[in-house]
Amino acid sequence: MKIRLAIAVIVLFPVLTQAKTGFTGADRPQHFINQLTKDHVDISTRFTGDEITLFGAMSVPGQVVVKVSSPSQPVAIEEKGKIGPFWLSTAKYDVDHIPGLYFLLSSAPMEKLLPNAQRRQYGLDLAYAIKAMQVTPMPKDIGHFRKALLTLKEARHQYAVDDKAVKIHGQHLYSTTIRLPPQLPLGTYNVEIYLVQNGQVVATDHQRINVAEVHMERWVSDVADNSSWLFGISFTLAIMALGVFLGVVMGRSGKKA
Amino acid sequence: MDIFLPIAHMDVNIILILFFGGIVGFLSGLVGVGGGFLITPLLLFIGVPPLVAVATGAAQIVGTSASGSYAHWRLGNVDFKMALVLLIGSWSGGAVGVHIAEILQSGGHFGTIVTFLYVGLLGIVGASMLIESVNALRNPSKPEDPQAEDDTKQNSWLARLPLQMRFPVSNLELSFIVPVLIGFSVGILTSLMGVGGGFIMVPVMIYLLRMPTKVVVGTSLFQLLFTTAEVSILQAGVNHAVDPFLALILVIGSALGTQWGTKLGTRLPGEQLRLILALVVVAVAVKMLFGILIKPQDIYSLVLAR
Numbered sequence: 007m008k009i010r011l012a013i014a015v016i017v018l019f020p021v022l023t024q025a026k027t028g029f030t031g032a033d034r035p036q037h038f039i040n041q042l043t044k045d046h047v048d049i050s051t052r053f054t055g056d057e058i059t060l061f062g063a064m065s066v067p068g069q070v071v072v073k074v075s076s077p078s079q080p081v082a083i084e085e086k087g088k089i090g091p092f093w094l095s096t097a098k099y100d101v102d103h104i105p106g107l108y109f110l111l112s113s114a115p116m117e118k119l120l121p122n123a124q125r126r127q128y129g130l131d132l133a134y135a136i137k138a139m140q141v142t143p144m145p146k147d148i149g150h151f152r153k154a155l156l157t158l159k160e161a162r163h164q165y166a167v168d169d170k171a172v173k174i175h176g177q178h179l180y181s182t183t184i185r186l187p188p189q190l191p192l193g194t195y196n197v198e199i200y201l202v203q204n205g206q207v208v209a210t211d212h213q214r215i216n217v218a219e220v221h222m223e224r225w226v227s228d229v230a231d232n233s234s235w236l237f238g239i240s241f242t243l244a245i246m247a248l249g250v251f252l253g254v255v256m257g258r259s260g261k262k263a
Numbered sequence: 264m265d266i267f268l269p270i271a272h273m274d275v276n277i278i279l280i281l282f283f284g285g286i287v288g289f290l291s292g293l294v295g296v297g298g299g300f301l302i303t304p305l306l307l308f309i310g311v312p313p314l315v316a317v318a319t320g321a322a323q324i325v326g327t328s329a330s331g332s333y334a335h336w337r338l339g340n341v342d343f344k345m346a347l348v349l350l351i352g353s354w355s356g357g358a359v360g361v362h363i364a365e366i367l368q369s370g371g372h373f374g375t376i377v378t379f380l381y382v383g384l385l386g387i388v389g390a391s392m393l394i395e396s397v398n399a400l401r402n403p404s405k406p407e408d409p410q411a412e413d414d415t416k417q418n419s420w421l422a423r424l425p426l427q428m429r430f431p432v433s434n435l436e437l438s439f440i441v442p443v444l445i446g447f448s449v450g451i452l453t454s455l456m457g458v459g460g461g462f463i464m465v466p467v468m469i470y471l472l473r474m475p476t477k478v479v480v481g482t483s484l485f486q487l488l489f490t491t492a493e494v495s496i497l498q499a500g501v502n503h504a505v506d507p508f509l510a511l512i513l514v515i516g517s518a519l520g521t522q523w524g525t526k527l528g529t530r531l532p533g534e535q536l537r538l539i540l541a542l543v544v545v546a547v548a549v550k551m552l553f554g555i556l557i558k559p560q561d562i563y564s565l566v567l568a569r
Binding site: 049050051052053054081082083084085086087088091092093094095097098151154155157158159162188189226227230231234235237238239241242245246247248249250252253254256 | 264265266267269270272273274322323325326327328329330331333334370371372374375488492495496497498499500501503505507508510511514515518521522555556557558559561562563564565566
């Protein structure tokens with residue numbers, strides 16, 4: 007843990023210097039130090055979500071915006087329509103190049119913190135999150151489709167915009183909790199932190215969270231996906247053996263299925 | 264206690280799945296029918312993707328029918344020649360069915376087809392069981408003997424088919440085509456619905472093929488064990504749809520449930536039990552029918568792509 011902290015601090019410095027030189031709006035360098043309570047999430051069979059706290063200190067008072075985004079995760083959307091008396095799935099759209107998870111957490115409503123142009127520049131908007139989206143086949147009403155997609159992702163807590171999530175403590179400290187849902191895309195998540203003052207981003211910082219499957223789970227999903235035939239044959243034989251074993255142990259005789 | 268299913272990509276409560284397995288095992292112990300046709304709808308109700316529900320259902324039956332098959336094999340109740348001919352049909356049917364499932368799934372229509380198949384199948388099976396058990400409760404003194412009627416009529420058209428074959432264990436002479444076709448349709452059902460097909464195979468063997476009752480259950484079990492095994496392998500290999508954790512919990516649950524059901528079954532009257540099962544089956548069919556008749560809350564639904 008100590009080594010990780012040390013690495014985090016070393017990694018932080020070049021990012022900080024970049025942040026300082028990158029913004030002409032700030033006339034003097036701002037100090038902005040941030041830390042996650044943990045930088046990795048292990049997905050096991052019993053994983054039912056996780057909470058990671060992000061806290062930090064700023065040299066000048068301001069508001070804080072945190073953007074958490076995961077790697078792209080393809081999904082499919084089924085559309086239902088009425089055919090005769092029945093509601094059936096009438097179309098299936100494959101959606102790619104959208105983040106599996108996207109959180110926008112801030113200490114005040116976004117429209118009060120930053121002007122539109124700045125929000126677009128830093129990608130601080132749900133509409134921006136799915137800007138690169140590719141859908142096949144193309145839906146008739148793409149605007150409606152986009153809205154439906156965002157609603158579905160928000161319902162699963164995979165997309166969230168919360169302007170009360172970041173708490174400012176006094177003048178120089180802030181903290182927020184990143185609540186990860188049970189179903190997470192794997193990979194490295196980017197956590198971008200923005201210090202905002204008078205409608206300007208005055209400092210930024212960058213953290214990472216690594217989400218990976220561990221042990222047994224990783225092994226099972228690897229084998230089932232990459233060697234699906236080997237998995238199918240060995241699992242079927244294993245479950246057959248288990249069936250015979252359970253039958254013998256429990257001393258039951260034949261029943262038809 | 265929640266567990267994450269690596270293939271279904273969802274969280275489920277272990278106790279609930281054990282309970283599902285238990286119900287199905289309980290019914291099979293109680294009434295002597297397998298519960299393949301109940302497992303898939305139950306999994307669909309809790310949100311398991313249709314293809315995973317169907318594929319895992321088939322894998323689950325491998326586990327639950329293995330010990331029964333073994334027991335019947337030991338007792339010599341299996342007509343191996345008949346089982347083999349049936350398997351030629353059901354393995355082909357299973358392979359065709361798994362590819363049909365693959366095509367339907369890529370077009371997004373698998374769920375719809377499964378729902379229709381289940382509403383139809385459960386509706387017919389449930390309704391006929393209901394009628395039968397109500398009749399049995401009304402006239403308990405009149406036992407039916409199906410083998411006595413129109414013996415000559417049925418045998419005549421079966422006997423005219425080419426490729427006649429002898430099955431010494433069942434003491435039958437029959438066209439090779441008949442069991443292959445029966446097997447083929449059961450194989451399709453196994454891959455599209457995740458059922459073993461015992462509820463079709465047993466009556467067909469008794470009434471159509473006229474096999475001796477002694478070998479009917481053993482042969483059908485043996486046949487469906489290897490059909491579901493083939494379908495389970497293909498569903499995992501082609502469609503990546505067999506969830507190992509889900510299947511394991513279901514098998515354990517149903518082994519426990521069967522124990523309990525068998526004990527209780529010896530103490531309860533058969534007609535009432537059949538009536539209860541018929542009501543359960545009809546209720547599941549009605550629930551599934553309502554599922555497609557009522558306007559969904561959300562026109563769109565999200566599924567994880569691979």
